[in-house]
Amino acid sequence: MKWMIRRQKFSRWYLGILLVLGLFCTGNMVKAQTKLALDYEIEGSERVLLKWESDSEDSVYQLERAKAAAGPFSVLTTVSGKTGQLTGYDENVSLGKTYYYKVKKLQDGKIIEESAVKTVKIILEKAEGIKAKSLKGPKVKITWNKTRKATGYQVYRSTNAKKFKKIGVVKKNEFTDVNVKSGKVYYYKVRAVKKNRESATGNPSDVAAVYMKPAAPAVTGSYVKKKIKLTWGKTEGADSYDIYKKNSKGEYKKIGTTKKLHYTDNKVKKGKSYLYKVVAAYSKDGKTVKSKKSRQCEVLAASIDPNKKMVALTFDDGPGQYTKDIVNCLKKNDAKATFFVVGSQVDSYKSSVKAASEIGCDIGNHTYTHPDLSRLSEKEIKNQINRTDKKVEGATGKTPTLMRPPYGSVNGKVEQAVGKPMILWSIDTRDWETRSKEKTINAVMGHVKDGDIILMHDIYKPTKEAACTLIVQLKRKGYQLVTVRELAKYRGYTLTRGKVYHSLRKR
Ligand code: ZN
Numbered sequence: 045m046k047w048m049i050r051r052q053k054f055s056r057w058y059l060g061i062l063l064v065l066g067l068f069c070t071g072n073m074v075k076a077q078t079k080l081a082l083d084y085e086i087e088g089s090e091r092v093l094l095k096w097e098s099d100s101e102d103s104v105y106q107l108e109r110a111k112a113a114a115g116p117f118s119v120l121t122t123v124s125g126k127t128g129q130l131t132g133y134d135e136n137v138s139l140g141k142t143y144y145y146k147v148k149k150l151q152d153g154k155i156i157e158e159s160a161v162k163t164v165k166i167i168l169e170k171a172e173g174i175k176a177k178s179l180k181g182p183k184v185k186i187t188w189n190k191t192r193k194a195t196g197y198q199v200y201r202s203t204n205a206k207k208f209k210k211i212g213v214v215k216k217n218e219f220t221d222v223n224v225k226s227g228k229v230y231y232y233k234v235r236a237v238k239k240n241r242e243s244a245t246g247n248p249s250d251v252a253a254v255y256m257k258p259a260a261p262a263v264t265g266s267y268v269k270k271k272i273k274l275t276w277g278k279t280e281g282a283d284s285y286d287i288y289k290k291n292s293k294g295e296y297k298k299i300g301t302t303k304k305l306h307y308t309d310n311k312v313k314k315g316k317s318y319l320y321k322v323v324a325a326y327s328k329d330g331k332t333v334k335s336k337k338s339r340q341c342e343v344l345a346a347s348i349d350p351n352k353k354m355v356a357l358t359f360d361d362g363p364g365q366y367t368k369d370i371v372n373c374l375k376k377n378d379a380k381a382t383f384f385v386v387g388s389q390v391d392s393y394k395s396s397v398k399a400a401s402e403i404g405c406d407i408g409n410h411t412y413t414h415p416d417l418s419r420l421s422e423k424e425i426k427n428q429i430n431r432t433d434k435k436v437e438g439a440t441g442k443t444p445t446l447m448r449p450p451y452g453s454v455n456g457k458v459e460q461a462v463g464k465p466m467i468l469w470s471i472d473t474r475d476w477e478t479r480s481k482e483k484t485i486n487a488v489m490g491h492v493k494d495g496d497i498i499l500m501h502d503i504y505k506p507t508k509e510a511a512c513t514l515i516v517q518l519k520r521k522g523y524q525l526v527t528v529r530e531l532a533k534y535r536g537y538t539l540t541r542g543k544v545y546h547s548l549r550k551r
Contacts, residue, residue, distance in 0.1 A: 080096060080097075080147060080149055080157045080158065080159040081096060081097075081159050081160065082094055082095070082096050082145055082146065082147055082159050082160075082162040083095045083096065083162075084145070084162060084164055086164065086166060086167070086169075088169065088192055088193075089139055089166060089167065089168050089169055089192065089193055089244070089246075090135075090137065090139075090166075090193075091133055091134060091135045091137060092133070092134040092137055092143065092145075092164055092166070093131060093132075093133055094107060094131065094132050094133070094134065094145055094147070094162075095129055095130070095131050096129070096130055096147050096159065097128070097129060097130070098123075098126055098127050098128060098129075098130045099127060100127065100149075100151075101124075101125055101126060101127055102151060103124065103149050103150065103151050103156075104122055104123075104124040104149075104150045104151075105122065105123045105124065105130055105147055105148070105149055105150075106119055106121075106122045106147065106148045106149075106150060107119070107120045107121050107122070107123070107132040107145065107146075107147050108120060108145065108146050108147070108148065109134060109143055109144065109145050110143070110144040110145075110161075111141075111143065111144070112144070113144055113161065113163070115144075117144070117146065120132055120134055120145075121133075137166045138166065139166050139167075139168070139193065139238060139241050139244040140165075140166065140167070140238070140241040140242075140243040140244035141165075141166055141243075142163060142164065142165045142166075143163075143164050143165075143166070144161050144162070144163055144164075145161065145162045145164060146158060146159050146160070146161050146162065147159045165243070166244065167243075167244050167245060167246050167247065168191055168192075168193060168194050168235075168236040168237070168238060168244050168245065168246035169191050169192060169236065169246055170191075170236075170246050170247045170248070170249055171188045171189065171191045171194075171197060171217075171234045171235065171236050171246060171249040172188065172189045172191075172249065172250075173187075173188050173189040174186065174187070174188040174232065174233065174234060174249045174250055174251075174252040175187050175188070175252055176230070176232050176252035176253065176254040177254065178224075178254050178255075178256050178257070179220075181222060181224075182224055182225070182226050182256055183220055183221060183222045183224060184220070184221040184224050184230060184232075184254050184256075185218065185219075185220050185221075186199065186218065186219045186220075186221065186232050186234070186252065187217065187218045188217050188218075188234055188249060189217065190217045191217075191236035191246060193236075193238060194236035194237060194238060194246070195215070195237065195238050195239040196213055196214060196215045196236075196237050196238075196239070197213070197214055197215075197217065197219075197234045197235065197236055197237060198210055198212075198213050198234060198235045198237055198245070199211055199212045199213070199214065199219045199221075199232065199234050200232065200233050200234065200235070200248070201221065201230055201231065201232050202230070202231040202232075203228065203229065203230060203231070204231075205231045205251060205253070208231070208233060208248075211223070213237070219234075224254075224256060225256065225280055225281075226256050226257055226258055226259045226280060226281065226335075227256055227257070227258035227259065227279060227280040227281020227282055227324070227326065227335075228256050228280070228281050229253060229254070229255050229256070229328050229329070230253070230254045230256070231251050231252070231253050231254075232251065232252050232253075232254070233248045233249045233250065233251050233252070234248070234249045235247065235248050235249065253329065255328060255329075255331055255333045256281070256333075257333060257334065257335050257336070258279045258280060258281045258282040258324040258325065258326060258333065258334075258335040259279050259280065259324070259335060260279075260322075260323070260324065260335045260336045260337060260338040260339070261276035261277065261279050261282075261285065261322050261324050261335070261338050262276060262277060262338065262339070263275070263276045263320060263321070263322045263338050263339070263341040264276070264341060265320060265341050265342075265343035266343065267312075267343060267344065267345045267346060267347055268347075270310070270312070270314065270345075271308050271309060271310045271312065272308070272309045272310075272312050272318060272320075272343045272345060273306060273307075273308050273309075274287065274306060274307045274308075274309070274320055274322065274341065274343070275305060275306045276305055276306075276322055276338070277305065278305060279324040279335065281324075281326050282324035282325060282326050282335070283303060283325070283326045283327065284301055284302065284303050284324075284325050284326070284327075285301065285302055285303075285304075285305075285307070285322050285323065285324055285325070286298050286300075286301050286322065286323040286325065286334075287299050287300045287301070287302070287307045287309075287320060287321075287322055288320065288321045288322070288323065288337065289309065289318060289319070289320055290318070290319040290320075290340075290441065294441050296319075296321055296337070299311075307322075312345040313345060314345050314346060314378075315344075315345060315346055315375065315378055315403055315404060316344075316345050316402060316403065316404065317342060317343070317344045317345070317401065317402060317403070317404040318342070318343050318344075318345065319340045319341070319342050319441070319442075320340065320341045320342075320343065321337040321338050321339070321340055321341070322337075322338045322341075323335055323336070323337055323338070340442075342442070344380075344404040344530075345404075346378065346380075346404060348524055348526055348530060348534055349524065350534045352522060352523075352524055353494040353521075353522050353523045353524065354494060354495070354523060354524040354525070354526045354530075354531055354534060354535075355492060355493075355494070355495070355496045355497070355498060355518065355523050355524075355525065355526070355531070356381070356382055356496070356497045356498065356525075356526055356527060356528045356530075356531045356548070357379075357381040357382070357498050357500065357511070357514070357515075357525055358381065358382045358383075358384060358408075358448070358467070358469065358497060358498060358499055358500065358528065359381060359382070359383045359384070359500050359501060359502035359507075359511075360384045360410055360448060360499065360500070360501050360502075361384075361386055361410065361414070361501045361502070361503050362383060362385055362386070362389065362393070362396075362501070362502040362503055363383065363385055363389055363390060363392070363393035363396045363397050363502070364389065364393065364502055364503035365393075365503075366502055366503065366504070366505060366507070366508035367383070367393055367396040367397070367400070367502045368393075368395070368396040368399065369508050369512070370502050370508055370511050370512070371396060371399050371400045371403065371405065373511060373512040373515050374400075374403060374405065374515060374525070375403045377515045377516060377519055377525070379515050379519065379525035380403070380404050380405050380406070380525055380526055380527045380530070381400075381405050381406075381525065381527065382405065382406040382407075382408055382446070382467070382527045382528045382529075383397070383400055383405060383406070383407050383408065383502065384408040384409065384410035384446075384447075384448040384467075385397060385407055385408070385409070385410055385432070385435075385436065386410050386411065386412070386413070386414050386432070387409070387410075387411065387412035387413075387428075387431050387432025387433075387434075387435045387436070388412050388413055388435075390432070390435035390436060390438070390439055391435065391438075391439075394438075394439045397436065397439040397440060398439050398440055401439070401440035401441075401442060404527070405527060406445075406446065406527035406528060406529055407436050407439075407440055407442070407444055408444050408445075408446040408447060408448055408467065408528070409429055409432045409433060409436070409444040409446070409447040409448070409464065410432070410447070410448050410450065411428040411429065411432060411449075411450055412427070412428045412429075412431040412432045412435075413428065414450045415428065415450065416450060416451055416453045417449050417450065417453060417454070417458045417461075417462075418453045418454065418455045418457070418458055422457060422460065422461045425457070425458060425461035425462065426461050426463075429447065429461075429462055429463065429464070432444070444464070445464060445465075445529065445539075446464055446465055446466075446467050446528055446529065446539070447462050447464040447465070447466050447467070448466065448467050448468070449462070449466055449468075452468050452469075454466060454544055459542040459543075459544070460542065462541070462542065463541050463542070464541050464542075465539035465540055465541055465542075465543055465545060466542075466543065466544045466545070467497060467528050467545050468497070468544055468545065468546045469497045469498065469499035469546065469547075470495075470496045470497050470498075470546050470547035471487065471488060471491055471492065471496050471497070471498045471499065472487075472499050473487040473488060473498065473499060473500050473507075473510075474487065475487075475500050475501055475504060475506065475507045475510065476501050476504065478506075479504055479506050480506055481506040481507075481509045481510045481513070482510075484500065484506060484507060484510035484514075485510050485513055485514055485517070488514055488518070489514070489517060489518075489521075492518065492521075492523070493549070494523075494549065494550065495531065495535055495547050495548050495549030495550060496547055496549075497528060497531070497545070497546065497547055497548065528548070531548045532545075532548050535548045535549065535550050535551075536550075536551065
């Protein structure tokens, strides 16, 4: 700033000296005050409008033109009898050429003043109305208005609004830039060109800027020392991240902002499951540009020791009247299970399903009406799965990621159509057949091993009673009761859609 002021002062002083010198040289103060000067406009790159000021009605003004700086000059027009602004047109110009103009003031046929020579190059008009828009891909589309007489346009790009580089030449008044990255800012301008008339290239257009959204971060989370720690990788261009957490009303609310690539949430209760999303952002030119929300990251506030034994209790055919009691037993013992629900029953026991999900249990898909899927068409199978997914989403806000086919019935068509990993079992309690608390308990305790998937049905009273005892007994024997997804994670399995799993033992 200081420097600018000093320079301005200096140039004023310098001009002053020049003016004084000029006065000395001409020795005529009047002439210096009414300096004759030409101004011009190029109209439609096909004619030149020349303008000057007249200060006397008695003078004749003679406008002259030459095709070279040194002349010869020939008269274009003469104007007289007026004061104020006088004008003259030069209609006989061609694109890309340079012309030289001057105006002379005459009184009684004598030249009494002469303007400096004005150099005018006839170029294409500046391209107007430039706009830039980011599109999926990512790519950027630039459009502008057509310029008269142009046969094409040069497109320039910059990433700092200062240094522009030519990135293309097009015939139409639009350009798509595919060489762009998310999270970046690009500035564009264009110049009109005419074939074989490089010298007629128009002045650069105004600048259009595009602010590319950063990519949404990929978030993972873990429960460490009574806190949930979220981490994500760096997103190109992003310099800050907003963290959102799903509240009890099912809405994502912002809980914090950080410039780091991690965030710790200490407002968590042990045993509860939480959902998070993260938004990447950057600020440029006074704007804040945000990514879409990341995919949800679910974190259970509980620690699982991968070195200890673990099994997955699974309950089919619910939700029913005993589901809530089982959820309460699990909650009391800090245990989790997986419920494969029948979609058509979810609405009747919505709160049980929600409660199960909230304590970290997993809700899987057990079809909508419990048919043998191997007898259905692909379309019917998909319908069974999708309707149940919707019901579970309605109750828990989460889409089931696992599926259990009724009767364990799977064929190639089912594998194709289900679109989720299919979880069978390694211990079948046959609780539906025996309807016996003791037999159900014995079926488990007599055979259980690390990595087992245990099948029960939460619609029978003896099963409910057996489950509450089993939860305690298994824990006493050193088993951690985890969901199928946790079991897979800690035993090193990546559950794959269309694949069938019976157990998830250490390999
Ligand atoms: Zn079933």
